[in-house]
Structure formats: structure tokens, C-alpha cells
Amino acid sequence: MTSGGAGGTRTAEAGPSVVLAVDSGGSGLRAVLAAHGHGHGHGRHSEAASDGDTAATPPTALGDIAVSREPVRTGPRGISAGHLLEQLLPMARRLMDAAGAVRLGAVAVGAAGLATLGDELRDELPAALEHELGVRRLALVADAVTAYTGALGPRAGAVIAAGTGMIAIGTDLVSWRRADGWGHLLGDCGGGAWIGRAGLEAALRAFDGRQGGSAVLLADAEDVFGPMPELPGRLYPRTDRAAVLASFAPRVAGRAGTDPVAADILRTAARHMAESAAAVCPPDGAPRLALTGGVFKMGEPLLAPLREELATRLPHARLVPAGGDPLAGALRIAVDLADGRLALPRNERMLSVVAEKPYPEIDALNSP
Structure with missing residues (x-):
């Protein structure tokens, strides 16, 4: 497999496969890479880990976190896919070059407002990331879900995420439930x-x-x-x-x-x-x-x-103590997606998975 676009052609067999995690919020954009596959220290979800009082060992980042202080703009169709890509693609290429990586096994994009403002991202990001970076496995994730996953990992429970706003999110690993998170004019009570x-x-x-x-x-x-x-x-x-x-x-x-x-x-x-x-x-x-x-x-x-x-x-x-922040949650989702063991509930607005065949384990995530 090769990947092209503005960054040139890369031959997948020439180097290691990594995953890319993205956290897009009100303060800007962050991105980081991690290795995936067994033996890379990404925290297997063993019974011992899931019975503990803290989240399973989070994935280990490769290199530095790339940061943009410019929040992604919104337009008539919600969060701007073009503006996100304008910032993300150079960041991703720098990270991959620094890590000596040539192939992205998966990408997880966590975005504030995805549940209500994510139509353009859902329509445009999959094809754009495949064309530019050769991405074949992509998770689009609401920031509440990345906050949950960073804090608790793929386990049942609830998380209160409170910064400028406030939302509570919980799951029994069958479906997601959320409360508040309606913004400072209508809710976010306690934030x-x-x-x-x-x-x-x-x-x-x-x-x-x-x-x-x-x-x-x-x-x-x-x-x-x-x-x-x-x-x-x-x-x-x-x-x-x-x-x-x-x-x-x-x-x-x-x-x-x-x-x-x-x-x-x-x-x-x-x-x-x-x-x-x-x-x-x-x-x-x-x-x-x-x-x-x-x-x-x-x-x-x-x-x-x-x-x-x-x-x-x-x-x-x-x-229990939170195991990590939303970027750590996006990284865990990317690793699990690449390894075919993403256990979190799928939901079109909260956590949607896009994959190119043949990936039967990912296709199963998207089946009704």
C-alpha cells in the first residue's frame, strides 16, 4: 500500500506502522503518535487491569505532542473539515517524519461539538485523510467520549468532565448516555x-x-x-x-x-x-x-x-482517579481500532468508525 497527497509518496513496507490521535477543542488542536500491536506497551485490558482502581495502562506516545493554539473554525455545516485539515496535515507529517513512520494503522479524531456540529467532518474527513495520509481506519469521536476513555478506558462507568463547560457521560459498554453539556447559555451547570x-x-x-x-x-x-x-x-x-x-x-x-x-x-x-x-x-x-x-x-x-x-x-x-486526559483517550481509541479490538459502543454522533475493506473486524463495528 502507498499513501500520497501533498506529503509525497510513502511506501508502507519501508517502516513501522503507528496510530495518530487528535484532540480538537476550544483552546486549539493537539496531535500525537503511538505504536500499536502487542508488545508496544499500550495497556492490554486484562482482568487484573479492569479490576483495579485506576484505568488500564494508557498507550505510550511516540515523541512530542504537536500543538496548534488556533481553535478549528465552525461554518454553515458545523466544524470546518478544511480548517482542521489545514492544521492537522502538516502536524501529522512532521510527527511521522520524526518517528520514522510511514504508515498510519488508524487515526482517532476527538472533536468538541462533534455530536451537534460534526456533519462536515463526517462527510469530508474520511476521504481526505485517506487521500493525504493513506488512512484506512478512522474513528470520529465526540470530546466527551475521548474524555471518558482517557479517564476510565474501555470500562463501564461514568465521568464528569468539567472545564469551561460541564458534561457527564456514562456507558454500560452497550450504549452511551450523556447529561448536560448544553453550553453556557442553556446549561453546563457546575462548570x-x-x-x-x-x-x-x-x-x-x-x-x-x-x-x-x-x-x-x-x-x-x-x-x-x-x-x-x-x-x-x-x-x-x-x-x-x-x-x-x-x-x-x-x-x-x-x-x-x-x-x-x-x-x-x-x-x-x-x-x-x-x-x-x-x-x-x-x-x-x-x-x-x-x-x-x-x-x-x-x-x-x-x-x-x-x-x-x-x-x-x-x-x-x-x-477513582482519572487515568488520562482527552488526548490520551483519543490515543487509546486509535490503538484499539488499529488492533481490531475497540470495545466502546458505536454511535453515529458520539463515536463513529470508518474503514476500508478488507477489515472484517472493523466492518463488524459498523454493522447494525
Whole structure:
């Protein structure tokens, strides 16, 4: 087999086969390679591993992570396949050249917004990646699924992924269930933007003299954003207002130890997260539950009430450390896809698999 396109012709038999993992999100694009096949340290899912309190050993990256700080644009048909390829193809070729690799056994692309904005990616990426890089096995994956897989691997359970936004996702390995993740205007309850917005509301209440206000959060808000009457004009026109709101969340967490209003905001955020986790967590057995995302770096002011809420709402679940981030999840999916042992549920909008025949084990993933 050969692969061509703008990068020139490569002869597959001349070097090792690797996989490519991609994580596309609000902060940009990341890509990394890994070896695949038995003996490459990608974490076989043995009974011993699946019975432990942490995820099975994740795949080992080959070389550095390639990073672009430019988020992939969206257009009339959702996430732009052209803009993603414009960034990804040079990154992939550099990574392959550095690794001495000539063939991609599989590619997994994890993308924020894939479930609702992924029509163009699903239509255009498979043919483009086959033409440019010779890709014959491709998984298109929602970022919630890569977050889940990075945290827990291919095992039943639930994950709360909270950064600027918040989504809970769970699986019994038959189907996926998700809760929230509706964006900062309609949901993402408990995420960074939600916490920051609640903190700013408390500041504005104090400014107005209404009940429920916080004088210390008012002082913090004025320190960060200036006079409160100017806040709407500074915030509403911005296209990145969710990130701006989330930037105030650490201030709320920093006041939670002494300010009852800030502490109550974090308790409410914890309740929202636990409600979403309870909606998606498998109801039987002792499923694992992991937390992933930047919001949890706020530490005990959020984690302590969250543990209490989870113990009440999900007493049968075991809280375990997350094994890795969404890029690690995409890498695990790529390795398992290349090796013909992808065990995660297939779903057109959450995790779809594209393969060129003859690959009977991949064809089976796509059968009804």
C-alpha cells in the first residue's frame, strides 16, 4: 500500500506502522503518535487491569505532542473539515517524519461539538485523510467520549468532565448516555462558566444592595473587570464570553473558605454535577466514576461538597482517579481500532468508525 497527497509518496513496507490521535477543542488542536500491536506497551485490558482502581495502562506516545493554539473554525455545516485539515496535515507529517513512520494503522479524531456540529467532518474527513495520509481506519469521536476513555478506558462507568463547560457521560459498554453539556447559555451547570457567572451575579447583587450578594466577590469582580456598570458592555459582545465567565471561577473558589455566598455557589455546582452523573451512571454493580477537567484544579472547596453529593446520589459507584486526559483517550481509541479490538459502543454522533475493506473486524463495528 502507498499513501500520497501533498506529503509525497510513502511506501508502507519501508517502516513501522503507528496510530495518530487528535484532540480538537476550544483552546486549539493537539496531535500525537503511538505504536500499536502487542508488545508496544499500550495497556492490554486484562482482568487484573479492569479490576483495579485506576484505568488500564494508557498507550505510550511516540515523541512530542504537536500543538496548534488556533481553535478549528465552525461554518454553515458545523466544524470546518478544511480548517482542521489545514492544521492537522502538516502536524501529522512532521510527527511521522520524526518517528520514522510511514504508515498510519488508524487515526482517532476527538472533536468538541462533534455530536451537534460534526456533519462536515463526517462527510469530508474520511476521504481526505485517506487521500493525504493513506488512512484506512478512522474513528470520529465526540470530546466527551475521548474524555471518558482517557479517564476510565474501555470500562463501564461514568465521568464528569468539567472545564469551561460541564458534561457527564456514562456507558454500560452497550450504549452511551450523556447529561448536560448544553453550553453556557442553556446549561453546563457546575462548570467553570457557570461558577464564574454565579460569582458575578453575587457581586452585582451586592452592588445593587439586593439579598444574596457578596461584598468580597464584588471587590474581586471590580478588581478583574472594573466598575460593575461597565461589565455588561465588556462581556456581552465578546464571542469568548464563556471563557471570560470561567476566568472568574477561581476567585469564587478562593473565597469559599471565608465567604458563605462563595461556598454556597460551589455547593450548588457540586449538586448540579452529581445530578448529571446520577443521570448517566450505570445503575447496577459497582461502576467506576472519575472526574476530569480544569475545574477540579480548584481543589477541596469544590471537591469536598462534590464527594458528599456523589456519596448520597451514587452510593454504589466508586470514585477513582482519572487515568488520562482527552488526548490520551483519543490515543487509546486509535490503538484499539488499529488492533481490531475497540470495545466502546458505536454511535453515529458520539463515536463513529470508518474503514476500508478488507477489515472484517472493523466492518463488524459498523454493522447494525
